[in-house]
Amino acid sequence: MEFDKRLVLIFLIFILGISILVFTKKEEDVVVVYVAHDQDYSEPILQEFENITGIKVKAMYDTEATKTVGLVNRLIAEKNNPQADVFWNNEVMRSVLLKKNDVLQSYCSPNSNDIPSIQKDKDCYWTGFAARARVILYNTEKISEQESPKSLYDFINSRWKGKACISNPLIGSGSGLTAALFASLGDKEAKELFLKMKENDIHVLESPSMVRDQVLAGECWFGSTDTDDAYDALAAKKPVKMIFPDQGENQIGDFIIPNSVMMISKAPHQENAKKLIDFILSAHVEEELAQSALQMPLKASSKAPENVPKIEKIKSMNVSYEEIYNKLNVSNQFIQETFLT
């Protein structure tokens, strides 16, 4: 084949032209948001904000397994040259971490007034909204309702040896639950619980959605996952049921995981960032998330479908997010040494 130089030249100009067009288009009226919440649910909400306000939303999404590297580490690394205006986190512990690393800027949204004080930072560095909870999902073809597990302590019952699974206790909501258990039970008892889980041949899977899938398949008879993943299976009328664990009088209660939203320190588009935070903290967004991801509204003014439990009816662990955050390093260290051998 003859080497056509004009063709090469056209090709070069084409590639460079397209890249210049695509990547160097300057937009002034924008807001940059890093999103750790599932893209399927968060993207329509950001799109709606864009349609209502005309402010272009540039979003950076991440996955369950890598979000802590992709987003939190990025935000820390970018501290001196911030790129993001807003961080929409799908939990709270890393929001506390960012606050402690001086990555955040205080902003008290007027829409956060009716959010319970335990679900937001007292200095308005982060604000919680629309919560998930940690639940036990069990396969009804394998376990009857009477014998179904109702506590995290059922994971160490020898009757269920090799039948239970949890999501990676080092990553995402799994690591939050682990730290919450350390904060709630104390280091010694929490360590014993995890050591016994290991002895009971518990399966450690990559993410809560994989726990759901393994329970659906009957490969695990039950597992600890998040409400949104469990609801997916229930909505598809699969042979599974969901239980909020440890709801008894003397039990520790469940781990509640709100989303949290925060403004980045020295955010390049501060006014737009405030508008986006106000929008995300509106009752409308909580209702949207209740509809799409079955997340539990925290605002008194938000209305949710009947199949979404009321947050006030769930007994939650009696520990603050600061206390849970303080246990994060100890619990992660222990889990790493115990499970990752």
Added chain:
Amino acid sequence: MKENHFKILTIFIVFLLVFLPFINLFMYVFFLNFQLSNIEDLWNFVAFSLDKRLVNIFLRTIVIGSLTATFSIILGFALAYLLEFVNIKHPNIWRAVLFTPFLIPAYFFVFSWLGFLGKRGTFTSITFQNIQIDVYNPAFLIFFLTLSFFPIAMFIISLGLKNINMNLIDAGRLSKSKKVLKKIILPLIKPHLIASFFIVFSLTVSDYTTSSFLRINTYQGEIFDQLAVFYNTKMATIYSIPLLLFSFGVSFCFYYYLKGKRFVTISGMSRKKVIFVKLKNYEKVLVYTFFLSLLLFSLGIPILMLFIESEFQFSTALLATKNELISSLVIGGVSSLLITILGFFIFHFFKENNLLNLIIIFPLTIPATVIGISLIDLYSTTPIYGNVVLLIICYITRFLPFSILILSPFLTQLSQNLEESAKLSTGNFLKIFWKILLPLSKGGFVLSFIIVFILCLTEISITQMLAPAGFQTLAMRIDTLMHYANYSFVASLSLILLILIIFLYSIYIIVYGEIL
């Protein structure tokens, strides 16, 4: 522009893109603000390194890397030998098809093989329900990585075999034909065997995604956990030091071992293919069975499983990700073009220099996430941060070695006389490049562009760290969907990506007929 100016520019770019990120790693960890600051952390790491758990993980990683490299070399050598010296039909087509698995990311193998061998897998359903194959172990990790990396060993060893002087083989055959392999061929291609070993080893120890899918904790996982779990970027970098030292060690061993020789050298590409092993028909059948079995494992089953898992949601998946697809094509196109041009100049200027081996080996041994951290640290306060330009720089750092390797056989066959004659008529190197060098090596140029383009299309780990807000590649989207357990979309998109890869590669094969 004179040749010397180009040479200086190339050296500057190589320093900036290949070596500076690694120098920065050391500065970042130990000499923050140009003051020795972090010896204590290093000492803690040394003390911690004696921890039995970490030593076990490190040794496990080395064993996995060594075994993957060994198996890849055995397969690669067998294939290269059969394709080069044996009387089989259509060796170029076989060579091209057998190279294809390298273009498919290793995590695709795992995803599709889990669908086949997993507890609910196709294998179980078509055999006995109670047969359950546990794929979550190091043996399967080695198996999957070997399926992914043997083609690169085949490629490098083929360079060696093509380079052997046939007179030596003929002489050997006249005396003791049975010892030709042991006494002549293997000693002559030793640099290529060693190079294959270290390149496959490096690719294996820097792979994180595949081992994490199979729930096998490797040293890469430990580095990743320092970032993902403890947010300790300095410790993650310190954890990378053993790999950096290894990288230095390997590079310098190469430097001394290959003094006067180069594993990328090939002078005999234009020589006629010489067949000196003539197989009988039944032996040929065995060889074809071997090829087909390898293709079944490395291409057939993965593609079949992706079809089954896809539930044929191709149009829905494609519509939902068209922006990501366009972004991937544009960033991949620009990056691979720049990488190929740079690879061309590097090889041209350093082909007589052992520095070339260093440039090839060095970037392969550093984990992608660590390169990502270094680049963030290096560029976070510059205007290119938060821009796709940084992503292009990172792709250049990561994939430059592959471009040089691919270009090497094409560039070494260029006649020195032609270039010298051109220099007599013009001092403008750009003109010589455009009118003489580029047209003569067009096949290599296009092949390098296509393969690097494919590597850019499928890269995830570092793209995830450096992609600007509002920018997502198709591979990132597939990874996200995989974690959401949306398997039908993952399989559909993976197949679309695979079809694109095979389409591009096929165009090259059709136009140029061979890969070497």
